[in-house]
Amino acid sequence: MRSVTVVAANFMPQAKVISRxxxxxxxxxxxxxxxxxxxSDEVFVEKMANVxxxxxxxxxxxxxxxxxxxxxxxPRDVVFTGDFDAVQDHFHQNLWTDGLPIAPPTIQRVxxxxxxxxxxxxxxxxxxxPEKREATVWNVAVNGVMAGCRPEYMPILLGxxxxxxxxxxxxxxxxATPGWEPLVIVNGPIVKxxxxxxxxxxxxVGRQANSSIGRFARLYMRNIAGLLPGTTDKGTIAYTxxxxxxxxxxxxxxxGWKPFGVERGFAxxxxxxTVQSVMSISPPIYVGGGATEIAQRIVExxxxxxxxxxxxTGIMFRQWHPLLVLTPCIAEALAKEGWSKDDLKRYxxxxxxxxxWFVEGGAERLRPQPVPVHGSIDLRQLVxxxxxxxxxxxxxxxxxxxPVFFRPETIGIVVAGDAxxxxxxxxxxxxxxxxxxxxxxxxxxxxxxxxxxxxxxxAKGSGSERCKSISH
Amino acid sequence: xxxxxxYEVVWPLGKTSNSAVKVNPPVSDLNGKxxxxxxxxxxxxxxxxxxxxxxxxxxxxxxxxxxxSHTFGMLHGPEENEVVDRLPELLHQHGVDAVVTGMGT
Numbered sequence: 145m146r147s148v149t150v151v152a153a154n155f156m157p158q159a160k161v162i163s164r165x166x167x168x169x170x171x172x173x174x175x176x177x178x179x180x181x182x183x184s185d186e187v188f189v190e191k192m193a194n195v196x197x198x199x200x201x202x203x204x205x206x207x208x209x210x211x212x213x214x215x216x217x218x219p220r221d222v223v224f225t226g227d228f229d230a231v232q233d234h235f236h237q238n239l240w241t242d243g244l245p246i247a248p249p250t251i252q253r254v255x256x257x258x259x260x261x262x263x264x265x266x267x268x269x270x271x272x273x274p275e276k277r278e279a280t281v282w283n284v285a286v287n288g289v290m291a292g293c294r295p296e297y298m299p300i301l302l303g304x305x306x307x308x309x310x311x312x313x314x315x316x317x318x319x320a321t322p323g324w325e326p327l328v329i330v331n332g333p334i335v336k337x338x339x340x341x342x343x344x345x346x347x348x349v350g351r352q353a354n355s356s357i358g359r360f361a362r363l364y365m366r367n368i369a370g371l372l373p374g375t376t377d378k379g380t381i382a383y384t385x386x387x388x389x390x391x392x393x394x395x396x397x398x399x400g401w402k403p404f405g406v407e408r409g410f411a412x413x414x415x416x417x418t419v420q421s422v423m424s425i426s427p428p429i430y431v432g433g434g435a436t437e438i439a440q441r442i443v444e445x446x447x448x449x450x451x452x453x454x455x456x457t458g459i460m461f462r463q464w465h466p467l468l469v470l471t472p473c474i475a476e477a478l479a480k481e482g483w484s485k486d487d488l489k490r491y492x493x494x495x496x497x498x499x500x501w502f503v504e505g506g507a508e509r510l511r512p513q514p515v516p517v518h519g520s521i522d523l524r525q526l527v528x529x530x531x532x533x534x535x536x537x538x539x540x541x542x543x544x545x546x547p548v549f550f551r552p553e554t555i556g557i558v559v560a561g562d563a564x565x566x567x568x569x570x571x572x573x574x575x576x577x578x579x580x581x582x583x584x585x586x587x588x589x590x591x592x593x594x595x596x597x598x599x600x601x602x603a604k605g606s607g608s609e610r611c612k613s614i615s616h
Numbered sequence: 617x618x619x620x621x622x623y624e625v626v627w628p629l630g631k632t633s634n635s636a637v638k639v640n641p642p643v644s645d646l647n648g649k650x651x652x653x654x655x656x657x658x659x660x661x662x663x664x665x666x667x668x669x670x671x672x673x674x675x676x677x678x679x680x681x682x683x684x685s686h687t688f689g690m691l692h693g694p695e696e697n698e699v700v701d702r703l704p705e706l707l708h709q710h711g712v713d714a715v716v717t718g719m720g721t
Contacts, residue, residue: 145707146643147715150665155720167637180661180720188661192668200669201676204714205644216631222624231623240628248623277630286628367628461694576694 148172148203150196152180157375158319165275165370169211172203219265219282220251235290239372242363242385246290257285260298262588269302270309273316275370279305287367291360294352296598297338299591300388303417303583304328304361308369310581313419317577319371323379324421324574326361327467328388329558331405332415334585337595340390344562347469347569349387358387361419386422391558395472399479404558407485408582415585420465420556421578424450426570431474435481438474439491446570447496447548454572455548456503460521461575462531466549467556468492470568475559477566485557493552497545504542556580643714646677652712654703655685656692662718669716683710691717 151159151173163171174196180188217223224234231248235241247253258265258281265282272279281302288301308315308326318324330340341351349355362385371377396403405416429445431438451466458464468488478488504521523546527537536546549555561567573579588594643649651673655662662685670682688706689699707715 145712145714146640147717150716150718152720159719165632165634167634168639176720185661185664188664189668192665193672197669197672200716201646201673204646205642207642208639210637210639211634213634214632216629217627219626221627223627225622225624227619227622229619231625234625235628248625249628250623250625254626271633272630276632276634278633280630283628283630286626290628368630463694 146172146204148174148200150174150176150200152176153178155378158378161370161375162274164211165273167211169209171208172206174199174203219280222251240367241290242359242366244359247292249286249289253289254282254285256295257288257293257298257301258282260295260588260591260594261302261586263302263586269305272308272365272369274319274376275368277368277370279309279364279368283368284364287364288360291363292352292356293360294338294356294598294602296595297353297357297360299415299585299587300328300330300334300338300357300417301360303585304357304419305364305368306583307417307419307581308365312576313579313581314577315365315369318365318369318421319377319379320574320577321378321380322423322574323382324423324578325383325386326365326419326578327386327422327571328357328361329404329418329420329580330357330388330390330416331393331403331408331410331418332585333413334415335390335393340388342390342392342560344565346560347387347389351387354387354390358385361385361388389469389558389560392472392560392563395475395559395563398472399475401475401479401485401559404556405582407556408580410582410584415587416582417585418580418582419578420467420580421574422467422571423454423574424572426450426572428567428569431566431568435478435483435487436491438477439488440495442468442568442570443492443496447492448498450570450572451496452498452502452548454574455498455550456505456521457575458548458550459503459523459526459532462526462550463554463576463579464550465554465556465573465580467558467571467573467580468568469558469560469571471561471565472559472563473566474568486552488557489552489555492555493547493549496548498548499543500536500546501542503546503548646673646680646714648679649677649713650681650683650711652683652688652707652710652715653685654688654691654715654717656690656718665718666716683712
């Protein structure tokens with residue numbers, strides 16, 4: 145059997161690279177000239193009939209060549225020798241960096257990282273699409289070095305790679321046009337052990353653990369999955385990497401809520417890393433007053449904004465994990481009235497609604513329509529199949545109001561940020577692409593000793609006037 | 617000009633794990649052949665695309681046959697893994713000689 149793929153012009157570079165990563169020099173591609181969305185139906189048919197059909201016939205009649213297997217250096221092979229600038233140039237020219245300078249990955253430096261795991265450097269964690277490269281303990285360490293991580297971050301880096309290698313995390317979709325980014329969420333004792341910032345500016349670059357681990361996640365996707373902007377990464381505008389988010393578990397304990405890691409199924413006191421996709425970030429949402437006022441403000445600013453806009457995909461794929469980050473004082477205000485994280489989730493679910501046609505319309509609703517239309521999903525069918533609750537189809541009125549959050553329990557809540565500031569932010573996730581997956585961190589047997597040694601080394605570098613005046 | 621210490625650095629990628637691929641011969645004459653249509657249904661234009669392709673190919677290859685995209689299911693959606701898993705069997709069952717699919721919108 146043979147195949148030919150009709151490819152919109154802008155997707156040709158991606159199609160060619162994917163052909164190659166599947167083991168072919170090139171697969172038959174029938175290019176559609178132009179941008180489909182801007183062509184009228186008449187122009188679309190004309191291009192299909194007069195250009196694309198010829199290319200389909202030609203593609204099916206053309207021979208296909210198999211790509212020769214690419215040679216790969218062994219892990220300890222030195223692939224380049226040079227001074228700092230020459231190393232930077234070499235890595236930039238080979239597309240092995242993210243555009244920022246990297247710490248040179250020497251064998252000695254990589255071995256420092258390997259001390260912080262009991263796993264074999266040759267262990268294959270998985271294979272990452274689309275380039276189908278092996279994720280190994282060794283190349284996790286190499287990329288950790290490059291991203292500016294400290295060796296003691298290695299257990300978290302391995303946890304991130306494990307998540308990315310899970311088939312249902314769908315790393316192959318990380319180059320989708322919405323341009324989502326991974327968000328690393330850290331819970332448990334390791335938050336303090338590795339000096340994460342979970343206070344003011346928690347999502348700002350500046351603290352080594354948050355910044356370099358966030359950078360590592362994107363760098364690893366680039367180097368091992370092979371997600372390169374313009375080809376395999378079709379993020380249309382996209383945005384920069386997220387720093388790692390650590391939960392303020394002191395604040396959580398103070399109000400009697402469950403930490404995010406515990407909500408994810410782990411025992412209190414376990415160190416856990418979660419990685420999920422983030423497609424967009426809401427504006428800062430300032431809240432005040434009682435619990436209901438706080439929740440209603442979040443409904444209006446986030447639920448009726450990004451969440452409503454993206455609800456069609458979340459409900460169509462039957463999984464969706466929007467994440468809310470709120471500060472300790474908001475958690476306190478809610479808890480004061482007896483609200484738990486679950487109570488807030490339920491309020492958001494029950495009170496954020498949109499007309500049914502907006503959810504059902506799919507791609508159709510993105511085109512000018514004189515009236516609401518039924519599109520790519522049918523809520524009644526989903527209700528009858530038992531996939532969504534009955535209240536999504538209480539009538540056939542397309543203007544009936546339905547919830548936009550898929551289920552209350554799939555909303556995530558993390559407490560972090562300036563403890564005394566009344567702000568929260570919504571991080572909207574991209575349905576089945578990059579769902580939250582959590583891993584318990586595997587610490588080496590001599591973790592405490594190694595950590596103590598690392599802290600001593602780190603302490604030698606502190607002591608400037610700025611360090612003395614600013615307390616973490 | 618050398619600038620500071622010299623670094624001997626290692627490769628930051630991983631080896632690729634391509635399994636052997638089989639290449640089928642070209643289909644140079646579509647007369648009497650069966651074409652399977654595979655769609656992601658990401659745009660409202662999918663049905664229009666296949667209708668146009670069908671019409672034009674029928675003008676050129678009178679005995680060509682088509683298996684509608686709805687027979688195979690939605691390649692981009694909540695059931696896409698299941699759709700892909702049962703694809704080989706469905707293609708075989710319908711005697712498909714060649715597949716036309718789409719990418720990008």
